[in-house]
Amino acid sequence: MAVIFEKTKALTDVKLHYCPGCAHGIVHRLLAECLEKSGEDKNAICAVPVGCAVFANKYFNFDAIQCAHGRAPATASGIKRVHPDKTVITYQGDGDLASIGTAEIVHAAARGEKITTIFINNGIYGMTGGQMAPTTLPGMKATTAKAGRDPKVNGNPLRVSEMLATLTGPAYIERVSISTPAQVTQAKKAIQKALEIQKKGLGFTFVEVVASCPTNWGLTPVKAMEFVREKMIPYYPLGVFKDITAEEGK
């Protein structure tokens, strides 16, 4: 008898405060597993956001700092410049990264800061109770868009990966999801690759995870994962948007 899957040592034993079926738990685990696999969990510093993941520092068994809302890339830039040998990660939601923190993420990417950003895109503000986020889909209901998001009134959703891929600074940008076990495996590969590219010092790395928010979407966790596959992924297509290591290999 052999144990083939158990909780990674790069996570603490603290019980996660997230709602049942919240994708944050899956992505926390993937990040921790990737760091443990490369032995970087003793050498990592994570900048955690404001939002549902604000307490992520309690769950990661490596250094973490809580940042001002949206400013994790700025904080992480400073950490990386002072400690260039450390693996520096920012972990941010869509309200944090794509709304109040848009300036910070765009300029950190444009400067080519050698950090890795994990971006959780679930199309809604989770912690504050389901308000419309910059990533809310057209027609999707939120407490501040009762009849569903109307692009004529509320504007259009941001596709952050595509936007950042137009810049020169980023070395690696991929969008993944976690709605099936196969997608979880792919998401882990993407995070692993981003961390490897950061270790080589090639530039800014960015992994967007299309995720679910069962509570604020008003769906069960299983139905929310179906919504991710049927509605979110067609709008936010998965794939690699930039990879300078692949371009070099040509």
Added chain:
Amino acid sequence: MAKGKVTINEVICKGCALCVSVCPKNVLALSTTKINPAGYNPAEMVSDDCIACTSCAKMCPDCAITVEKLD
């Protein structure tokens, strides 16, 4: 004969049923008799057909699942 064994930490399980939904052999189900300290019905093994694919553990948001491969 079971090829695998799934152990669920019933205290931290939140009964989200993502593991139940992805199991290819329908080995898991939410308990109808147990309730944990947080008030959730935890998942449990209901048959011996586990093939140790670890799909359930990959989807578990709370790291509540340990998978063992039986020889």
